[in-house]
Amino acid sequence: MNKAKYINFLVLLVLISSCSLTKGLKDGEYLVYNVKIKGVKKSDKGALYNMIRQTPNTRIPLINTSIGVSIYNFGEWTFDSTKQQIKRAEYEQERRELIQLNEEGGLNKKQTKRLNKVNSYLETLEKRLEYGNFFMRTGNPRVVMDSAKTLESAQQMRFLLANNGFFDAKTDFSVTTKRKKANIEYLIYEGEPYVVDSFLTNSDDPKIYTLLEKSNSASEIKIGKIYEQNALTRERQRVEDLLKDNGYYTFSKSYIEYNVYEDTVEHSVVVEQIIRKPIYSDFHRVYTLDSIFFSVDPPSLNFIDNSEVTYFRDIEFDLYDDRYSEKIISSRIFLEKGALYSRSNVIDTQRQLANLDLFRFVNIAFDTIGNTLRPKIFTQPNQKFQITNQLGASITEQVPGPFFSHSLRNRNLFRGAEIFEFYFRAGLEGVVSATGEGGVFRSRELNTSASVIFPQFLFPFAAGSLETLGRYNPRTRTLIGYSYINRPEYIREAVTGAISYNWNTRTFRRQYTVNLLDANFIRSNLDEEFYALLDDLRDQGNNLINSFLPSYVSSISGQVIFNFNQYGAFQKNKASLWRLFFESGGTTLNFVRDDFVDNRSLAYFQFLKFQSDFRRYIPITNKQTFAYRINLGLARPYGVSNGVLPYEKYFFAGGSTGIRAWQPRRLGPGSNVPTQDYRFEQPGEILFEGMFELRTKLYGYFDAAYFIDLGNSWTFQDDPTRPGANFEFNRFYKEIAVGTGVGLRMDFDFLVLRLDVGVKAFDPGRPLGQRYVLNQFFRSFPGFRGQTVFNIGIGYPF
Template identity: 55%
Template sequence: MKFTKYILFICVLWGMFACSLSKNLPENSYVLEDNRLEGVEKSNKSEIEGLYFQEPNTRIPLTNSSLGVTIYRIGQSFYDSAKVTARLDAKNSELIEVNARLEQSEDRKKLLKKRDKIQTKIQDLKKLQEYGNFLMRTGNPLAVLDSALTEKTVTEIDNYLYNKGFLDAEVSFSVETRKKKAKVSYMINEKEPYLIDSIYTNSVNEGLLSLINNTKEKSFIKQGDRYDQTNFTRERDRLEELFKNNGYYMFTKSFIDYNLYYDTAEHQINVEQRILKPSFSEKHEVYRIDSITFKVSPPSDQFIDEKVGKNFRNIDFTFYRDRFSAKLLGSRILFDEGQKYSRIDIVETQKQLSNLDLFRYINISFDTLGNSLTAKILTQPNQKYQLTNQLGLSITEQLPGPFFSMVLRNRNFFRAGEILEFNTRAGFEGVASATDQGVYQSKEFGISGSVIFPRFLIPFYGRSLEKFGRYNPNTRTQIGYNYTNRPEYTRSGLNGLLAYTWVTRGNRQQFTINAADVNYVRTPQISRDFAQVLLDLESQGNNLIWSFLPSLISSFSAQSIINFNNYGNYTSLNKASLLKLFVESGGTTLNFINTSSNSETTDFARFQWLKLQADFRRYYPLNQKSTIAYRANFGIANPYGVSNGILPYEKYFFAGGGTSIRAWQARRLGPGSYTPPIGDRGRYDYAFEQPAEMIIETMLEYRRNLVGYFDMAVFVDAGNAWVIGVDNSRPGADFRYDRFYKEIALGTGVGVRMDFNFLVIRLDLATKAVDPSMPEGDRWVLDNISFSNLFGLKGQTVLNFGIGYPF
């Protein structure tokens, strides 16, 4: 056994040496091992580090090897640039031949199809020639020290410091070499930065001067600030937007100029901001909307002679057929005849018309006559029917869960912008049985039909469409059916929904009100063993059995989603955050009816509850390759009245799983310090889902690009779920102020993501660090992990597979 270990150890060492970065390196060539930055005191170090034209390869710790370089070398061994070039030349010749035949042939259909295939192949070969094969694009080439790139980096840093106010800064570099490795040090002497002493605006246009003076507090150039070229660029953009939103249609930022006067003794700058005159006029003019026309052109493959003209709100509509509502479209046009031109109104109009999902494109242009504008809106209808299919895979309880969904849309169903939508979803999900230690695949099926109205319906009347059109109002009416077949029971539900949705200007905030959400739920089949479990719980004071009786569940809910700075765009280098607020009142109508609580003879369950949830997410980029993401989630649900302290099962909170505390299996954490029964497979083998009425979760994740499509993550998750009030069947499950902080579960781990832009595949390996189900004093379980036991006790480490980011 020891001999085998020695052989394995020698093989690992040999593999590391074979993949050594400095292997077979030419004479006088060095692998770039590190970039160092010295002397940075007042400027932004991370921004300067982002200016390096050459960076070292990401190494495997304690080795002289890199995963990215190894992948690249493997791909390179299969790559023959000469063959790629020859194939590309052959395809180009073939394309020339096909084009020549097209000019002479009468049957062009087959030749056009062949030409398209050749052009696609040529594009693929060009990509292969420039970037290499898939493995080469996934990996990274070896970073060999290049003095030209080092000097280019020095120049770039020097320019950066100058533009940030360090006009007298000095930048130099030195290279330290040892054993075919090189370390580059960039030395910076910032010296004294230049400050803005005064700002003066020079313009003969009183209107522009008035706008500038009235918005001085919003200016990016302020007295006493350090000189920053970026702020001058931002101020030019701000002024252009300001002027265009106040009627100055022809104004561009090229009319804004700056003269800087330097005081080298005091290290100060006096700024003259000049508004230049246009060459085509004596001064910048304010433009007004003279007339508005809206045309819906026929589909490109049709020629239709029929035309329909309408006028609404002084807007001239022309439709190729009488299938569109002038009133609806007019409600989404946010500017009027006689109004001053405002670019933000034009942009918002384009967004609102696009949100209707009726048109392929929205083109808004203007004709000028003097200082009057004729607004022309040109559109073309989208395809009436759209079928979307999705095939996916999720893994829970270490079992694959394939699913298939289909969406069929019928646009402009009632000729007033409505959308008829049918949704179908079928799939499997891995679940652990609540009656034994087995794991099964749950079957799920759902179908629904919806009509989405681009307006508010009941109880809104009169001019509500025109009044609220700028908020992109939608009313969804839906009816659906869901079926679940689990090891313990089968469950079906018929549901109906009336929901209102609208957004604020700029789509920053979205509001949803579910005015009526009604579900009729039945559990027609319950296994004998599971029924016994529910009866045992009931004998201990836990009335979970009522959640599995036939019931009519109705609720009223509202949700607000506030998106700060385009959260969800993970390629952005800007900080972003998202806040979701949700409140729900269930069984509210029962308050107006004289009802008694569920009794022992009740065979139809009724529920009343209040629910509140807040979910905050934050995305903070450190540099182009690294980001920190954070999430905090709090929720509480309180059953009251006829509910006997029970919620509908779907309304409970559950902790644990791939988008929760990842070191616990899905829905298995908590509640509180409750200790599940110890099964044959050890303490960490949780068989039961753990419904709770309160949840607190926080997650912190560091993400970094490793190589090509591969990203890594290091994360820490903390939280738990609790019940409100004592649950005799689960001792320690109740929330108490004097001990809840001792029951916070802690999990940590590492993850790998494959980010293909259109799809993110995620693998997270998480281990329990603090387990609240253990007795006090023994809850720190991370020390169970050692070199001889990498994953700790059985069940301590969990592998999560998912699609997309966890938050």
């Protein structure tokens, strides 16, 4: 039955895309079927591919068809441009009549509403006439060879090579045609690259010359490296930034020129940098700052401004209704009277004042008197209360479930720039029971919390630290919360209290979090069958039941996130993210007597936990990106924990953001043989995950991914109930699970919907010699029961 379903799906897919790409082409028209570049040895081949004006349509392997083209053709077949033009003419006539009525005597409410609708209709029609209907915008037209674009591509490649040091480069192309298909081959002759022999600076201003000499090591133009045109652009920007940070308020990169002298014999260049004088002066002016003025204006003209001018740290404050702390605000202003003008300090001031989340905008202007600047900072209050309600669906295990969330934000709670946040979330979700006979069961979750965020570090920091650390956006969060989870096998409640410090570097490349206290009182109510299962495991030597006893779990932890090149914001740039996390649980118990935890009604835990999570994007072409993730985790109980961790502190392998060929939390540990069709969650103390993914644009909103995941979890000690679960150096590499598969994503920019199909390739839960199972997938599609796993998710897996 399952085989028939999959076969029918594939047949339907082929029927939809059955139209040949070359069908219907006119005489002399050829489909761009394949494009290659030959002759590249030292230059950037990926950048050269980006110069190609016509690239082949994405095709289904082994079949001369494209789903994107089929969708476009369907849209073109159903699109009537004449009908759209007639509609546009009718609406334009109606709009002219309404505008004339408005000019003669004005429009009533109904007519005004109609005019707005007509304008909206016209905007939609213009979009349709330019880009076609939905199917045409989603799909892709056939790429028919255009010799002019092919010639232009070759020329652009030559320009690119010349701009990157290959001055003698030549480009050509050849086209071979067969059965209405064109194979284009671009031929590259790079020649010898030109290297930078020397870099000189020419300036009549001794102060500027001295600044540039001192910063010469940071220059973007490197002697001995291949000449690069973009390096001059970067160096021009660097010089402008350097001078603007040293008082040169009116300086701009338009004053910087470059001369490049070629030596065709030695294949080298000499780069000369010239700093031109201002038109009406022999020198560029250096500006210093006068006193600073800071103003918080009323929200609108309807409010009466009862503020009074006050002074603090050489800053003149004019605060609307006297609602704000001069001390806090001044700690985020990095401009000082008598100091040189610095654009970096201006940007930091604007950024850190905005980070307070108190103001709608932050504008900084300057009054100029001679060589003196008086900074004026103008702001306006943000709304006092912000309420957000959200209704949606989420998924972590099996099927999506609805959720509702409510959040309240109260700004400037105690008039010291504090932020009060209240959060509530309730949801349902489908999960697999640990004790049921299969199927999907309902899980209910409820979370609520209240927190106050202070724009400074509280105790035990000295008073002067407020100004010293203001540039790093310091925050102290105090939180109290409650969570409730109702699963088929247990009900779990927790009351949480936390105090944490957060800060980041000026460039936001590093973010730090230190949780000074994370205390949780936990109570569990176990299903009778689940309790019997845990009790049976205890009799066999597994103390997992202790993780579900009424308990007190406290810890201190720290985290640092290294974010390079805005990872997560863009997938077109090479970017990476590295998260390091360390946690120590029950630390204070090391300083009390051993009998402190004896005969207590609550269970206590001591543990150490570490996690390293590294992620990276590597663009290959403008349509393809290679991404990977390496995740390593260690969690070790000790002391009073009796060899167990709090259940939430264990690692779990498998699922839509892990090894996708296994169901969530069901992989491992080690070579443990899963029982009863992976129905049991498998907690581990050691985690290793490696995820490798090739992402490619298909058409419109649709993307595809091809992935290989590998990893597993292990325990530190032998587990009598799970033979082979412990980590051993002489066999762990034989227990690394491998899964592969494909994914389909719909990327709407603001939301990514994801479907991944994972297939087990190497299953460590099977006997040695029988662990390679990918051949069974091809032998009897879709393989044995449980070999193919579907994962639905929101957002990218990493």
